[in-house]
Amino acid sequence: MQPAYYFAHTIGHFVFDENFAIVDNGTEKIHKKYANLIEINEQNISAYKKALLALKSSHYHNLLYEQNIVATKSALRSIANDDNFIIQTLASIDDISKVRDIFVHRLGEWCSLFNPEITKSKELFSLALTADAKDAAPLNKLSDHINQLSVLREKQFGYLKQVMDKHCPNVAAVAGYELGAHLIELGGSLEKLSKMASSQIQVLGAEKAFFRHILHNTPLPKHGIIALHYAVKKATDDKKGKVSGIIAEKLSIAAKVDYFKGDYIGDKLRKDVETL
Numbered sequence: 014m015q016p017a018y019y020f021a022h023t024i025g026h027f028v029f030d031e032n033f034a035i036v037d038n039g040t041e042k043i044h045k046k047y048a049n050l051i052e053i054n055e056q057n058i059s060a061y062k063k064a065l066l067a068l069k070s071s072h073y074h075n076l077l078y079e080q081n082i083v084a085t086k087s088a089l090r091s092i093a094n095d096d097n098f099i100i101q102t103l104a105s106i107d108d109i110s111k112v113r114d115i116f117v118h119r120l121g122e123w124c125s126l127f128n129p130e131i132t133k134s135k136e137l138f139s140l141a142l143t144a145d146a147k148d149a150a151p152l153n154k155l156s157d158h159i160n161q162l163s164v165l166r167e168k169q170f171g172y173l174k175q176v177m178d179k180h181c182p183n184v185a186a187v188a189g190y191e192l193g194a195h196l197i198e199l200g201g202s203l204e205k206l207s208k209m210a211s212s213q214i215q216v217l218g219a220e221k222a223f224f225r226h227i228l229h230n231t232p233l234p235k236h237g238i239i240a241l242h243y244a245v246k247k248a249t250d251d252k253k254g255k256v257s258g259i260i261a262e263k264l265s266i267a268a269k270v271d272y273f274k275g276d277y278i279g280d281k282l283r284k285d286v287e288t289l
Contacts, residue, residue, distance in 0.1 A: 019043075019050040020064040023084070024076040029053075033063040095180035096202040102173045103194040106166055113162040120155050183267035186279025187260070187286060188242060195238050196264065207265075207272035214268075215239055215261035239264075244289050256289050 016036045018029040028037040028047055037043060044050050053060045068077070173194060177185040181203050184193045199217040200206035206214065216223070218238030225231045235254035239245060239261060248256040263282045270278060 016047040016050060018053050018060065018064065019047075020053040022064075022068065023080050024068070024073060027064070027068070029064060029067065033060075033067045035067060095176055096197060096204075098176050099173065099180065099194050100198045102169055102176065103191070103198060106169045106173065106191070109162055109166045109169065113159055113166070116155060116159050116162070120152065120159065123152055123155070181268070181271040182277055183271045183279040183282060184264060186277075187263050187267045187282045188239075192238065192241050195241075199238065203268060203272050207268040209265065209268075211258070211261040211265040214264050215257050242286075244286050248289070259289060260286055 015030060016028045017031045018033070020027045020029060021041065025038050026041050026043050027035055028043060028050065030036050037046070044052075051060075053064050055061055068074075170190070174185075174190050177190055177193060181193065181197065184196070184203070184206075187193070188196060196214065196217060197203055197206055200209060200214075216234055216237045219234035219236065222231070222234035222237075226233050236245065236257035239257050240253070242257075242260055244260060245253055245256050263286055267279065267282055270276070
């Protein structure tokens with residue numbers, strides 16, 4: 014049988030005859046050895062299926078398995094990047110804060126059994142209980158765990174600062190570490206954030222408000238999570254939208270400079286924001 018088909022696959026390049034028996038295999042240059050070959054692709058589904066069936070032998074199956082392992086390892090290595098380190102560290106900080114707040118509330122409720130006048134959380138840790146030692150012991154343990162969570166949060170935040178100072182120092186300078194990390198999380202990555210228009214950055218995190226606008230014709234949101242920026246917080250209500258827009262412009266510049274590894278201009282951008 015004469016060579017009739019050429020098929021490129023992750024495990025190699027193959028030439029088939031008219032009955033889809035393998036005639037030859039090798040690198041991508043192999044098809045140049047033969048004239049008038051029909052290239053098999055997914056558009057020709059019938060030939061594509063027959064070519065795959067021809068590769069079902071144990072030899073080619075093992076090659077495919079090895080190639081898939083290599084491809085999977087490569088994909089996993091690409092996932093372990095600074096963007097995801099930032100996103101996961103931020104998530105851990107948020108989780109620690111939530112758990113700590115729950116424990117503080119529980120400790121307050123518990124301590125109020127001994128002293129109903131306690132109102133401030135800092136008083137919980139210095140409370141001199143009049144209860145028996147066996148009743149005070151579990152409260153002290155819970156208090157110790159709360160303190161440990163506080164220490165853990167500070168350590169996680171220190172790591173977040175370290176990664177962001179290396180990966181996106183300009184974004185961190187303009188937005189701060191936690192807000193900057195939230196923007197990267199909502200944007201998907203620093204690369205995606207750098208490609209966004211400032212108007213998109215301004216409303217990141219306002220998805221629910223957009224849905225309400227679409228469904229119930231409520232006003233369009235003027236800002237998203239960027240509202241947590243200190244400059245937006247201190248602005249009057251009628252200026253919050255304008256201030257959010259200016260901060261978003263500075264963040265857009267910062268993200269582009271960080272992604273393309275430009276010079277550090279965070280101090281200048283931050284000063285521009287501070288004058289608002």
